[in-house]
Amino acid sequence: MREDAQGTQPTQEGYDSQPARRRIRLPHTAAADFGASLVVFLVAVPLSLGIAVASGAPLIAGIIAVVVGGIVAGAVGGSAIQVSGPAAGLTIIVADLVFTYGWGITCLITLLAGLVQIALGLFRVARAALAISPAVIHGMLAGIGITIALAQLHVVLGGAPQSSAIANIQELPGQIADNHGPAVMVGLVTIAVMLVWSRIPDLGRVRLRRVPSALVAVAAATGVAVFAGWQVERVNLPDSLASAWSGPALPETGQIHGVVIAVATVAMVASVESLLCAVAVDRLHDGRRVRLNRELFGQGAANATSGALGGLPVAGVIVRSTANARAGARTPLSTILHSVWTLLFVVLFASAVELIPMAALAGLLVYIGLQMVSLAHMRNLRKHHEVSVYLVTVAGVVGLGLLEGVLIGFALAVLVSLRRLTKVNVRTEERPGDKNEWHVVVQGSLTFLGVPQVTQVLRTIPTGAKVDLDLHVDFMDHAAFESIHAWRLDHERTGGRVDIDEAHENWYERNCTSTAPVAKTPSSSRSRWWAPWGMRQDGSSGESASGLLVAGAREYHSSTTEKMRTLMGRLSQRQRPAALFIACADARVVPNLITASGPGDLFTVRNVGNFVPRWEPGVSDDSVGSAVEYAVSVLEVPSIVVCGHSHCGAMRALIEGCPVRPGEADLSSVVRWLRHGAPSVTRLGTDRHGLPAAETVRRLAEANIVQQLEHLLSYPAVRERYEAGRLELTGMYFDLETAMVHVLDASTRQFVAVGGHRIPEQRVGGMEHQPQ
Known part of the structure; x- marks a missing residue:
């Protein structure tokens, strides 16, 4: 048996067959994984050192967590390209544990938390972690980010962090007023480079932004400090890993109760953060989907190992995972190799690491902490009326502590859900x-x-x-x-x-x-009107195709005909559609469903790839051309919409060069038709190189929509009405995974999610109107 796409725990057969598939694919993916591992390694080194500093742990603990997280979680876990290591989301937990119990007991807590995660993975409860409201999760991470930024800002200013976020806020004015010398400049240089680097334009083919901003910021701050001869506190690594090792220690009798709570907290936060990250990373690649229970098992094994070796707690981290995906990683080999490079670098180039000023790492963490407060998440939560849960969780984490803030946020989320249900x-x-x-x-x-x-x-x-x-x-x-x-x-x-x-x-x-x-169960006789036949619970899924059609017509007659008769009687004499809707023939795209339109609203044309062949005298495609001319000249539609979608087979075929594999049916008609997509591939250009296949398909689908809008203007009737201001052209993109509709913004040339709010009318068109 094989695991389903949702991440269900595979059977023994699934485990046994997986290594064989990896060995077959290894020669084709090793080069991509090798390059991606170098990128992630450059991101991981400064971040791991900074997180260790913020946690109050030995610096070598951050390196151990990187090595163990990459190798153990990568080899044992269930995600294809997620990168695990020390996470900023665990920083204030670890800092509190180190302050309360010391480093040795903190290592024991990490080890035990890993064993708890292993047990949870074996009992297949990983999916339950996804039931926690995203508002609570994002609020927790934002609260942690603010707490980290407040604490490390004191380090940037040359002082020392206080015992709580509130104390840090109270002491901040005095800290700013004091003169702290070179440490402030080092921290400011780090933050400035992080802010500016993502906005630097490319120099021809040299894409500077591919170099990780964290590496550039720390390197720049280090270089300035070295050449200026500033006397600042720097990283101090031990002479050898053996001399730095500090393993787990047993707690005293009076500490056992607190240790148990700490184990549960670390296990919960690390598990939820890792699983949510793994689900998010799956959207960045088209490879094997994450197996959640196996990933939880792998995270537990990594934490148990890291705790035993004296390392920080480990979790899946979105920054390094995103960098891994964008760099073209395909298999867990990339995350394993990045750990190998990290270990070799620290062993061979420890003297270079020791040049890094501590204020540079603090400045890096200030920036990362503030980045954890995401305005995009707040906007999304506001649409779903959950921003109150987010803000309460943030305030609770900052003002009271992590566990208290999460519990308060979770309680409020439950109350909000109950209010909605009632x-x-x-x-x-x-x-x-x-x-x-x-x-x-x-x-x-x-x-x-x-x-x-x-x-x-x-x-x-x-x-x-x-x-x-x-x-x-x-x-x-x-x-x-x-x-x-x-x-x-x-x-x-x-x-x-x-x-x-x-x-x-x-x-x-x-x-x-x-x-x-x-x-409270769905009706056994009727399904939701928008549900596919295969998802109905009335036994219709076993019927033939013609039987399903007849059954659907019978359901329509019994439930809808009487309600439709008056409406259709009015529409029977004449059609006056509001738009010509040109969509892909893909069965998963339902124009009337995604636009909430009814009979008579849309004059619909569907074909493979939602193409509009360019009009040329005596050469154009009569099928699409006749529909365009009839809709514009006879029906006088005020709008034309070209709608593409994600995971489009036509776009994938264009990227692969329209392959016809041996043994397949005759697809010569398909190949000829797909030639109409060649201008879209040209429009996309070389931007697709180095991108994951799924991202390339998405970009080509969006470029194809814009290209077909331009093809529409080659039709004389369309151009005449468009230039007269009587016709609007709109680009629309439908994401199958999220079921969200995106509309082309004429000013930015980007596709913007509709998201339940009305886009201003002047920005909907997709094609800028330029009347003569």
Whole structure:
């Protein structure tokens, strides 16, 4: 048996077969992994030293964590390219443990936390870690980042960090007022280089930004300090690894309770951070998907080993993992090699490492800490109304401590979720022009907690009125059913009439015909209208294709025809679509679904690759061309949309040169059609070199959308109406994994996620309007 794409723990057969597949692929991926490992190594060295400093641990502990994290987690874990090592998210935990118990007991806590992670992986509970609200996770990391930045800012200013974030804030004005000399300049140089480096333009083919900014910043600060002859505190490595080794130590009897809590905390934070990072990294490559339980096992093995050897706790880290993916890594070989390079560098070039000023590492951590406060995460959480959870978690971590802040944030997240589950919205209106006719809409989850609100509104409806009651509810418990049913019976006994329409599942109807309360499970007779046939639970997945079509038509007749008859009667005489929608023929892209449009809204053209062949007299493709000309000249649509999508097979075929493999069916028509995509490949240019395949496909899909918009302007009818200001051209991109729609921004030429908010009208078009 093989593991599924979601990361389920593989069987013994899956474990046995995996090494064989790796050996087969190794010759084709070794070069890419080798290059990527060098990039990650350059990022890892300064970060590991800085995290060790911030944690109050021996500097060599950071190096040990890099070596162990890369080799052990890379070899044993379940992620293809995630890089593990000392993580900034664990810094304040470790600093508190070192201050409270000393370094030896902290190593023991790391070892035991690793054993806990191993047990959790064996019991297959990795997926449960993903149930924690992202608002709590991001809030925790932001709080940790602020705490790190506040503490290390004192080091940059030549002082020493205080015992808490609040104390650091209180002491900061006095620290700034004092004159601290060269250490301040070293720290400022480091921060300035980190800020500027990502904005430096490329010099021809020389892409300076490929060099890690952390390495450049620390190297620049070190060089300035050396050449200026500044007397600053520098890194002090031991003469040998053997002399620096400090293994685990046993706690005293009175410390056991605190150690147990510390083990659980380290295991929880390291596990959640690693698993979330692994899931995020999967979006950066198209290789093997992460096996979450095996990855948790690998992280535990790395932590147990690191603790035994006197290293820092280990977790998956997003910065190094992202660098690994962008550098072209394909297998765990890259993360293993980066650890090897780190060990060799420290052993062979220890004297160069000892030139690094401590203030440079502190400046690096100030920048990294502030980067952990992500405005993008706050914007996303605001859309989902969870920013309060984020801010409360941040304030709790900074003001009270990590564990307290996380618990407060988690409790608030649970309360917010419960409020959403019990939230019900009731709207009522008297229909204009109709005597004593009312329309009532109930939305949300209808439970006993919402009964008072619903009952109060229903009782305001006059006696004898005709009522259309729309139940847009995803759940109805028996108390809610009884209240609505009792009101209906009373209203009809007094001469009124009630028509109940259920937009989703027939909660009310099923309660009327059953003798027991209905559990909160999907209907066995009907599925969500947007669900594919294969996901339905009524047994239809085993039918033939024609049987599924007939069954779907039968469901349409039984549930929708009556509601559609009036609408379709009005539309039957004439169509007036709002847009010509040119989309890929991919079955996963449903134009009416992703645009929330209905019958008559879209005049749709679909083909492989959403191509619009350029118009040339007597040469253009009549299929697409006739649809374009009819939509523009006859239907006079005010808008044309070209919609591409992620994971497009046509884009992948263009990248691979339209291969036709031996033994495949005749695809000559496909090959001829894909020639229309050649200009899109030319537009993409060489930007795809060195990128993961999935990222290349995405960029080509976006470039292809822009190219087809330009092809549309080659049609005389399109150009005439476009230049007259009567036609708008829009580029749209649909991400299959996130189910998000992105629209081409005319000003930035970038695709912007719609995200539930309205994009300003002047920026939607995708093609800038330039009237003559």
